[in-house]
Amino acid sequence: NAGVMQNPRHLVRRRGQEARLRCSPMKGHSHVYWYRQLPEEGLKFMVYLQKENIIDESGMPKERFSAEFPKEGPSILRIQQVVRGDSAAYFCASSLGGIQTQYFGPGTRLLVL
Amino acid sequence: DAKTTQPPSMDCAEGRAANLPCNHSTISGNEYVYWYRQIHSQGPQYIIHGLKNNETNEMASLIITEDRKSSTLILPHATLRDTAVYYCIAWASNSNSGYALNFGKGTSLLVTP
Numbered sequence: 001n002a003g004v005m006q007n008p009r010h011l012v013r014r015r016g017q018e019a020r021l022r023c024s025p026m027k028g029h030s031h032v033y034w035y036r037q038l039p040e041e042g043l044k045f046m047v048y049l050q051k052e053n054i055i056d057e058s059g060m061p062k063e064r065f066s067a068e069f070p071k072e073g074p075s076i077l078r079i080q081q082v083v084r085g086d087s088a089a090y091f092c093a094s095s096l097g098g099i100q101t102q103y104f105g106p107g108t109r110l111l112v113l
Numbered sequence: 114d115a116k117t118t119q120p121p122s123m124d125c126a127e128g129r130a131a132n133l134p135c136n137h138s139t140i141s142g143n144e145y146v147y148w149y150r151q152i153h154s155q156g157p158q159y160i161i162h163g164l165k166n167n168e169t170n171e172m173a174s175l176i177i178t179e180d181r182k183s184s185t186l187i188l189p190h191a192t193l194r195d196t197a198v199y200y201c202i203a204w205a206s207n208s209n210s211g212y213a214l215n216f217g218k219g220t221s222l223l224v225t226p
Contacts, residue, residue: 004156033212043157045213056212091156098212101147104156 002027004094004105012111013082021077021108025094032075033093033102034067043091048098049075055098082112115140115203122221125195131188133220135201138182144203146177147214148186152197157216160186160199191224198222 005024013019025032034046048056049069060067064082069075079086089109093102118136125131137146148160161168161175163184168175174187188195200219 035214042218043151043214043216045215048212058211059213089154093157101159101162102214103159104149106156107154109154 004092004103006090006092006105006108008108009106010109010111012113014113015083016081019079019082019086019110019112021079021090021092021110023075023077023092023094023105025075025092026103029094029096029103031095031098031100032069033095034075034077035091035093035104037089037091037107039088046077050098079110082110084112086110087112115144117201117203117217119199119201119217119220121218122223124223124225125188125191127193127224127226128190131191131195131222131224133186133188133199133201133222134183135186136183137201137203140181140203141205144205146175146181146184147202147204148173148175149200149202149214149216150195150197151200151219152194157200158197191222193224193226196222196224 007022030051033048035043037043045059047060047067064080066078089107091107093104095102115137145162145164147162149157151157161173163175177184198219198221200216
């Protein structure tokens with residue numbers, strides 16, 4: 001299966017710790033998007049990256065959140081000093097181009113204790 | 114991106130066709146109609162998309178009215194595994210409108226035995 005891969009699938013952190021979420025795009029895709037789904041809410045866009053560049057981070061909280069997509073390796077969504085309100089499902093999507101169909105991964109469920 | 118309106122919930126008997134409507138009366142000429150679904154808490158699954166013409170693939174058919182103000186997603190023979198939340202999204206294919214998919218609340222489809 002050459003779909004979008006995310007790991008870990010479940011992540012538990014205590015308040016104040018750091019969370020690192022990884023996303024490997026579909027084979028041949030160089031565009032990655034991160035979305036967040038809070039409990040009982042819809043998916044909200046966070047950030048769009050191409051290799052080594054952040055293209056659109058309009059949905060990313062200004063503090064504690066960062067994202068990268070290095071030349072080699074997966075895209076990383078990093079949340080510093082997590083709080084209980086960060087508990088959510090984080091989904092990654094990838095596309096062949098910036099204006100083409102986005103395909104989603106299975107998500108990472110983050111629980112902050 | 115144009116706002117879309119969908120009924121909050123629908124039922125369909127197993128084996129029958131499920132017809133999911135979507136209104137997008139303010140859609141602009143360069144906006145595609147995309148359909149995704151989310152089964153339970155899995156990642157959104159791409160179903161189909163179209164601009165003006167009707168489209169069909171192995172999963173579903175998409176019927177777009179001539180004035181493009183509404184569309185219908187058709188699952189020809191619904192199964193229990195089609196129970197999910199279905200999202201209709203109007204999305205422009207240019208960088209000026211951004212890259213975020215606006216998932217809204219969708220239609221919760223329940224397929225019953």
